[in-house]
Amino acid sequence: MAMDDVREPLKSRKFRRCRSAPLAEHVPLETTNTGSVPVTESIFRNLHPSFRKVGIFLAFYLGIGTICFYLVRNQIKGEKTNGVLDAVYFxxxxxxxxxxxxxxxxxxxxxxxACAFVFTGMALVGLILSKAADYLVEKQEKLLAKALHMHQKVGHIQVLKDVETNSLKYKCIVAFILLLVLISAGTIFLATVEKLDLVDAFYCVCSTITTLGYGDKSFSTQAGRVFAIFWxxxxxxxxxxxxxxxxxxNSQSRQRALVKWVLSRRTTNLDLEAADLDxxxxxxxxxxxxxxxxxxxxxxQEDIRLVMEEFEDLDVDxxxxxxxxxxxxxxxxxxxK
Amino acid sequence: MAMDDVREPLKSRKFRRCRSAPLAEHVPLETTNTGSVPVTESIFRNLHPSFRKVGIFLAFYLGIGTICFYLVRNQIKGEKTNGVLDAVYFxxxxxxxxxxxxxxxxxxxxxxxACAFVFTGMALVGLILSKAADYLVEKQEKLLAKALHMHQKVGHIQVLKDVETNSLKYKCIVAFILLLVLISAGTIFLATVEKLDLVDAFYCVCSTITTLGYGDKSFSTQAGRVFAIFWxxxxxxxxxxxxxxxxxxNSQSRQRALVKWVLSRRTTNLDLEAADLDxxxxxxxxxxxxxxxxxxxxxxQEDIRLVMEEFEDLDVDxxxxxxxxxxxxxxxxxxxK
Known part of the structure; x- marks a missing residue:
């Protein structure tokens, strides 16, 4: 990347940047719009999962789940605290x-x-909540990049460019930092409120975040279960x-190695012949x-074929x-009209 | 798709297919080749996870795990059967x-x-075994497509084209069928060998495949644990x-809606101006x-910029x-030389 930055001003660009298509104006992806929402906003929602929607899904799921498990609370055995709290926790x-x-x-x-709720819950977490989480991490990575570049004299644009190029790296770092915070918070909480010794607290944290959940150590107090719900x-x-x-x-670095190789290999007569589309x-x-x-x-080839068909339709002469x-x-x- | 098939022979194609680049010949992605393996084979391995490698990883992991947990078997409490078997099962x-x-x-x-093994195990399952599973499903989808097209008079090429276009749909079906088989096998096994009643057997199956694992029902016999290891x-x-x-x-159908829209919208003067690269x-x-x-x-734009740079380097005159x-x-x- 550094190399590109140096070369950019030295060479005179003969070609213009292929300008962006006016995409944001009329993509009619969301067909179930409520009348009041402008179309651009609905695209924004489509690309970045709407938190209102995610929140409604989660609240709906937890609401139904809590009611169901509260109603059958006498058919659930184990360590109990408060009826509603236990239902949410379960x-x-x-x-x-x-x-x-x-x-x-x-x-x-x-x-x-329980069978019904675990399948739907998995789908909810895997298909909807994970996207919302990804979006939240994306917001944080910009902050992280800004913080990291604070001591350097670089402009806003350059920070954004860096974030774009190294997006996944920053996401990894953000998730890792968050993970460390959550692990520490969980361990400290279990050690202080649930009175586990430090190894047991850490063991319970690991067993929980990986969804292993042996269950020999878990949240058994009322305060513990309130914390557990969020944590x-x-x-x-x-x-x-x-x-x-x-x-x-992983797959990005493999892809980048391929890109690098494609750009650095010798161009031959055969390449020219194959590339000559018209x-x-x-x-x-x-x-x-x-x-x-x-x-x-x-x-x-399929992508090219589809667009080529439209081109030939348009090329009347x-x-x-x-x-x-x-x-x-x-x-x-x-x-x- | 049907429409394309009809249109294809009617229109005279003026443009040649942009021929495939001679990619498979020299991509040097795998730098740690053993001398004897031809390069093409190493690419094949790179694209389709080598089962030998996956097998070695898994065997290595399970081997170390079994030895460790066998050695600390007196520090593990619970329902025990055979020492080594329990270690593998655990x-x-x-x-x-x-x-x-x-x-x-x-x-x-x-x-x-256990903490160390759950993290590494998650990574192994998530990063390596899932890729191997995807490759196995990919192989099965071709068989499924062939079986589904058996009664129709379509050629081998058409079946392959159908698989390519609807790959994900076929993968879903294959995974779903496999899942039904595995659920049935598990339920029947638990009902007959572990002597659970049918609801409990199904409940234990659901609790297992979702990795929920409450643990009130599990594999407690020796035969059960042998089955459990694979199942x-x-x-x-x-x-x-x-x-x-x-x-x-989900994301494919959203992408296809976008493609359809891009291809069907009116092309304007502004589009022509923006598309005019040279x-x-x-x-x-x-x-x-x-x-x-x-x-x-x-x-x-970044993809285009990178290739454009190479083009300008090559365009000497x-x-x-x-x-x-x-x-x-x-x-x-x-x-x-």
Missing amino acids: CIVTMTTVGYGDLVPNSVLSKLL ILTSTICLAQFFLYIAEL GDGVVGAAEFIIYKLKEMGKIS QSGTLSISDIVLAQPPSTE | CIVTMTTVGYGDLVPNSVLSKLL ILTSTICLAQFFLYIAEL GDGVVGAAEFIIYKLKEMGKIS QSGTLSISDIVLAQPPSTE
């Missing part, structure tokens, strides 16, 4: 798949309820996201870009290029 | 984060060991993959493709196109 322990076993269903109905949900998701970022970092004997910049991006695996007259002829002005 | 129950709690560490050493590992990974495929299917006033096919693929979010004379001048023949 719900959280089940949906995160920690499953200590300090409270276990003890009837056919409660067992089947278990955040810490299990945090660890899962951390592993996810590491996996993504068959005019020379390779233009755009043709070269498509050829190389395809080699990097970023685009597929079959000149091999689109001009304003082409698009006027190809797309008669719509009568509906 | 290892599997820990690494998959099922954590029944029918065997729990009971000393500082064994607790810390827990496959069924937990299978369910996790199933959820993963659903999440991917500033010659008209938009060639390749420029149009880049513009649209960027709008679809498949490629980024600054003509805006690459010809054979350009690449000969730009890349002097290497002296080392």
Whole structure:
């Protein structure tokens, strides 16, 4: 990256930046809009999970779960504290798949309820909450990058560029820091409130955040269970996201190695021939870009074919290029206004 | 898709397919090759996780785990059967984060060991075994597609094309079928060998495959634990993959909606101007493709910039196109032969 920054001003760019398409204006992805929400906002929601929606899902799930398990509380055996609190706690322990076993269903109905809630809970955590968590981490990584660049004299744009390039690295760091905070908080809490000795507290923390949940050590006091409700949900998701970022970092570095190789290998006659999309004997910049991006695996022949079809529909005069007259002829002005 | 198939033969294609780059020949991703392995094979390994490697990792992990937990077997309390078997079983129950709690560490050493093994186990399952599982499912989806197309008169190529387009859908189906088989097998086994009644058996199966593992019902016989070792590992990974495929299917359908919209919206003057990469006033096919693929979010400005830099390095005569004379001048023949 440093190399690019140096080269940029030295070379005179002959080509203009391919400007961004006016994407944000009219993507009609969300078809179930409420009338009042402007379309741009709905896209924003689509890209960044709406926290209101996530909150409603979670509240709905926990609400139903709490009511159900409160109603069958006599069919659940184990260490009990307060009726409603235990129901929420059981719900959280089940949906995160920690499953200590300090409270276990003890009837056919409660067992089947637990089965239903663990599957839906897994889906909720895996498909919805994890996206919200990712978005939260994304917000934090900008703060982290700013903090790290504080002592350097770099502009806002450069920080943002750095975040973009090293996004996953920053996400890993944010998740790791958060994880350390959550592990410490959990250990201290278990040691002080639940009166576990330090090894047991750490062991219980590890057993919880990994969703192992042997259940020999768990939250048995009322205060402990209130803490557990929030702490278990955040810490299990945090660890899962951390592993996810590491996996993504892995495949990203492999992808980058491929990109580097594609850009540094010798270009041969065969390459030129293969890259010559319009068959005019020379390779233009755009043709070269498509050829190389395809080699990097970023685009597929199918992608190219689909767009090419639209191009040929638009290229009315079959000149091999689109001009304003082409698009006027190809797309008669719509009568509906 | 059907529409494309119909249109394909009707229109005369003016443009050649951008041929595939000779990728498979020399990507030097794997730098730690053993001398005897041909390079193409090493790429194959890189793309499709080598089962030998996965097997070695798993055997290594389980081997170390079994030795450790066998050595500290007196510091583990709970329902015991055979020493070595219990150690393997404990290892599997820990690494998959099922954590029944029918065997729990009971000393500082064994607790810390369990903590270490659950983290490494999670990483092993999440980063390595899941990839191998994905590859196995990929192999099965081709069989499934062939079976589904058996009654239709379609060629091998068409089946492969169908698999490529609907890959995730087929993967979902394969994982779902496998899951049903594993759930049935587990329920029947628990009902017959572990003598649980049917609801308890199903409850224990659900509690296991979701890695919930309350532990009130688990595998307590010797035969049960032998079965559990294989069954827990496959069924937990299978369910996790199933959820993963659903999440991917979700984002794929959103991506496809975007592609459809990008291809069907009106092309305007502004689009032409923005797509005109070389500033010659008209938009060639390749420029149009880049513009649209960027709008679809498949490629980024950074991707384009990187390739453009290489293009400008190669374009010695600054003509805006690459010809054979350009690449000969730009890349002097290497002296080392």
